Amino acid sequence: MLVVDDDLALAEMLGIVLRSEGFDPTFCADGSLAVQAFRDAKPDIVLLDLMLPGVDGIDICRMIRAESGTPIVMLTARNDTVDVVVGLESGADDYIVKPFKPKELVARLRARMRRTDEPAAELLTVCDLSIDVAGHSVKRGNDLISLTPLEFDLLVCLARKPWQVFSREALLQDVWGYRHAADTRLVNVHVQRLRAKIEHDPEKPEIVLTIRGVGYKAGPP
Amino acid sequence: MTRIRAAGLRLRSIWRGSLLVRVTSTTLILSLVVVAALGFILLTSISSGLLAAAERNAITEARAGMTDAQRVSAAVETGTAAASPGRVVDTLVASLAARAGNPPQYEVLLLATPDNDNNAPERGTNLVSTLSVPTDLRTSVNDSGRLSWTFTEITYLDNRGVPGIAVGAPLTIPGLGTYELYYLFPLTDQVGTLDLVRGGVVAVGALLVILLAAIAWIVTRQVVTPVRTAAQVAEQFAHGHLTERIQVRGEDDLARLASSFNDMAASLEKQIHQLEDLSRVQQRFVADVSHELRTPLTTIRMAADLLFEGRDQYDAATARSAELLQTQLDRFESLLTDLLEISRHDAGAAVLDVDLLDVVALVNRVVAATTPLADRYGSPLVVAIDETAKEDSPWDATVSADSRRIDRVLRNLLDNAVEHGEGRPIIVTIGASASSVAVTVRDYGVGLSDEAANHVFTRFWRADPARARTTGGTGLGLAIALEDVRLHGGWLEVWGAPQQGACFRLTLPRAAHDQLLDSPLALTPADAGVDVNPNIALPSQANPDRSPVSSSSHAGLL
Numbered sequence: 001m002l003v004v005d006d007d008l009a010l011a012e013m014l015g016i017v018l019r020s021e022g023f024d025p026t027f028c029a030d031g032s033l034a035v036q037a038f039r040d041a042k043p044d045i046v047l048l049d050l051m052l053p054g055v056d057g058i059d060i061c062r063m064i065r066a067e068s069g070t071p072i073v074m075l076t077a078r079n080d081t082v083d084v085v086v087g088l089e090s091g092a093d094d095y096i097v098k099p100f101k102p103k104e105l106v107a108r109l110r111a112r113m114r115r116t117d118e119p120a121a122e123l124l125t126v127c128d129l130s131i132d133v134a135g136h137s138v139k140r141g142n143d144l145i146s147l148t149p150l151e152f153d154l155l156v157c158l159a160r161k162p163w164q165v166f167s168r169e170a171l172l173q174d175v176w177g178y179r180h181a182a183d184t185r186l187v188n189v190h191v192q193r194l195r196a197k198i199e200h201d202p203e204k205p206e207i208v209l210t211i212r213g214v215g216y217k218a219g220p221p
Numbered sequence: 222m223t224r225i226r227a228a229g230l231r232l233r234s235i236w237r238g239s240l241l242v243r244v245t246s247t248t249l250i251l252s253l254v255v256v257a258a259l260g261f262i263l264l265t266s267i268s269s270g271l272l273a274a275a276e277r278n279a280i281t282e283a284r285a286g287m288t289d290a291q292r293v294s295a296a297v298e299t300g301t302a303a304a305s306p307g308r309v310v311d312t313l314v315a316s317l318a319a320r321a322g323n324p325p326q327y328e329v330l331l332l333a334t335p336d337n338d339n340n341a342p343e344r345g346t347n348l349v350s351t352l353s354v355p356t357d358l359r360t361s362v363n364d365s366g367r368l369s370w371t372f373t374e375i376t377y378l379d380n381r382g383v384p385g386i387a388v389g390a391p392l393t394i395p396g397l398g399t400y401e402l403y404y405l406f407p408l409t410d411q412v413g414t415l416d417l418v419r420g421g422v423v424a425v426g427a428l429l430v431i432l433l434a435a436i437a438w439i440v441t442r443q444v445v446t447p448v449r450t451a452a453q454v455a456e457q458f459a460h461g462h463l464t465e466r467i468q469v470r471g472e473d474d475l476a477r478l479a480s481s482f483n484d485m486a487a488s489l490e491k492q493i494h495q496l497e498d499l500s501r502v503q504q505r506f507v508a509d510v511s512h513e514l515r516t517p518l519t520t521i522r523m524a525a526d527l528l529f530e531g532r533d534q535y536d537a538a539t540a541r542s543a544e545l546l547q548t549q550l551d552r553f554e555s556l557l558t559d560l561l562e563i564s565r566h567d568a569g570a571a572v573l574d575v576d577l578l579d580v581v582a583l584v585n586r587v588v589a590a591t592t593p594l595a596d597r598y599g600s601p602l603v604v605a606i607d608e609t610a611k612e613d614s615p616w617d618a619t620v621s622a623d624s625r626r627i628d629r630v631l632r633n634l635l636d637n638a639v640e641h642g643e644g645r646p647i648i649v650t651i652g653a654s655a656s657s658v659a660v661t662v663r664d665y666g667v668g669l670s671d672e673a674a675n676h677v678f679t680r681f682w683r684a685d686p687a688r689a690r691t692t693g694g695t696g697l698g699l700a701i702a703l704e705d706v707r708l709h710g711g712w713l714e715v716w717g718a719p720q721q722g723a724c725f726r727l728t729l730p731r732a733a734h735d736q737l738l739d740s741p742l743a744l745t746p747a748d749a750g751v752d753v754n755p756n757i758a759l760p761s762q763a764n765p766d767r768s769p770v771s772s773s774s775h776a777g778l779l
Contacts, residue, residue: 213577
């Protein structure tokens with residue numbers, strides 16, 4: 001995994017904690033080198049501090065997301081609406097607010113890295129999309145649509161039970177792995193990102209439908 | 222009736238609301254009174270002048286006629302001795318009528334006195350009726366035996382009638398006895414003149430009144446229009462359009478008012494901008510401090526956690542130190558979070574992230590999250606739904622609100638109730654009306670004095686400073702809750718009485734910022750006034766052997 005943080009003490013402490021939990025972190029303290037470090041290390045997850053000298057954390061997030069679907073967890077000192085939403089919109093899968101407890105951090109990282117071992121071959125359809133769960137691919141006709149693992153999980157979760165309306169809290173639990181209620185903005189932002197990729201017209205969604213006051217559901221198969 | 226009243230009220234509001242209407246209508250009414258008085262005086266003097274002239278003329282004319290009549294009647298007598306009484310009278314009247322000219326300036330009427338019993342004939346010119354002479358005049362002529370006169374209505378046998386002057390004198394016709402001779406002068410000309418004058422006065426007066434009102438309107442408008450413009454601009458300014466200015470025209474007093482208003486506006490705008498800049502700097506500073514503090518705090522937190530995890534391997538003192546470090550870090554963190562939150566409210570930087578929110582589900586979630594803490598204190602948490610408003614089906618308790626904030630408010634209220642609930646049950650009630658949703662949190666703890674109730678929302682306030690702080694309350698929880706609720710346009714209130722517990726009521730409008738008029742739940746609980754005596758058995762009291770509540774251990778607050 002890659003840890004991008006300019007604070008040396010925090011980076012060292014993160015290293016101690018992460019190694020004790022069985023991770024193998026590499027570090028990058030300079031924002032302008034972060035994307036290169038990402039290409040070199042090919043990590044399975046990125047832990048990214050939003051406030052970095054040089055390049056803004058948001059920009060790094062965008063650049064990494066542009067070339068890969070690797071899970072990104074942001075470290076942020078503020079949970080102001082704008083700060084977090086901008087981070088999520090630029091492609092982060094989840095965020096964690098400083099100060100956090102080590103266990104909390106590890107749980108967040110594990111949840112994002114969790115891959116169901118060899119899922120059974122399963123084919124789902126929503127509207128004109130076909131989803132190959134085992135092959136981790138979404139196709140419209142013959143066109144492959146590239147989704148990040150999180151977006152894929154979100155779509156599969158909704159598509160498996162098209163008759164059910166999922167509350168934001170339920171999605172946080174099923175997709176993000178939060179056991180307690182968390183920030184529902186996570187769901188809102190990622191539904192927007194998912195729609196931007198799969199809907200014909202994201203303004204008039206047909207695949208991921210909003211049920212006002214309740215949550216979201218998948219369109220008809 | 223009500224319509225008349227409504228119209229009256231509207232008129233009243235127009236009258237009170239518009240200087241223009243008030244000045245114009247006052248001018249209208251006052252000038253009407255003045256013009257009417259002037260017209261009356263004018264008409265009176267003209268008519269009395271006209272009548273006096275007519276009167277003098279009539280008396281002169283009549284005197285000459287009388288002398289003539291005496292002469293003619295004497296001549297009649299000396300002329301034809303055998304003339305019949307009718308002929309005598311005819312001749313007399315004809316000769317008198319001839320003097321009146323053509324058309325006649327007056328009528329002549331020859332009447333026999335009431336005591337003339339010679340079967341004397343009576344005559345008048347031009348069908349004039351004997352009724353033209355009032356009896357008063359006749360009496361006066363007969364009694365005085367001299368020339369008398371009065372105003373009268375000259376009537377004719379064909380029912381015509383004109384105002385006029387009647388002048389009469391006694392006349393003795395030899396052979397026929399005593400007669401009264403009356404001259405009747407019609408005032409047709411004078412009446413015509415008076416009518417003309419009156420018409421003129423009324424027309425001129427009405428024109429004058431209308432012109433005066435118009436002048437008042439124009440003059441007042443000159444003053445009122447700039448004042449109204451100023452008022453409009455001031456209103457705009459008050460609504461935050463700080464760049465609004467009044468156009469200054471000319472150099473009069475109003476222009477001076479406008480330019481001083483503009484100066485004031487400019488100075489206010491400058492100060493407001495300065496304050497805004499200051500608050501932005503401050504906000505930025507708080508955000509930076511927060512970030513700068515949080516990064517080292519994260520490192521400390523992780524290090525402390527590592528030490529805490531391994532505390533079994535240390536000696537007792539070091540292990541305890543690791544524990545203290547851990548708990549105080551928790552406290553430090555929540556204090557930092559709360560400080561940041563309240564400073565955000567103070568800076569006006571707190572924004573609502575509004576979404577549709579089911580209050581029942583939220584309450585259940587918060588209650589579930591608070592249950593472990595409540596269990597530690599021994600207070601059962603009970604959720605109740607207020608059934609009274611359930612007629613308006615379908616009953617629901619959804620509001621447009623920021624779920625994160627309302628979640629925090631409810632958590633604060635519940636933590637607070639648990640902390641001061643003395644292990645007795647805590648009842649959370651949800652109520653809803655068409656316009657609002659309310660939640661009350663009732664505890665049966667030591668309660669609140671009036672003074673305490675006034676201060677529970679004050680930052681860092683503690684009812685009893687001597688009381689040790691046991692839980693991790695920062696002293697800001699309720700203050701933040703109040704700000705959060707205010708941000709929604711809702712209410713957060715408290716009821717409390719010593720030894721009777723306390724009740725917090727949260728009321729939210731269905732849509733954030735809608736005006737709240739009342740709450741679906743009462744703030745004062747139905748069981749208020751009942752002392753919470755430790756001897757009273759409360760349902761499912763979890764900790765029966767706890768020490769009795771002493772009044773000195775008053776609640777400290779979150």
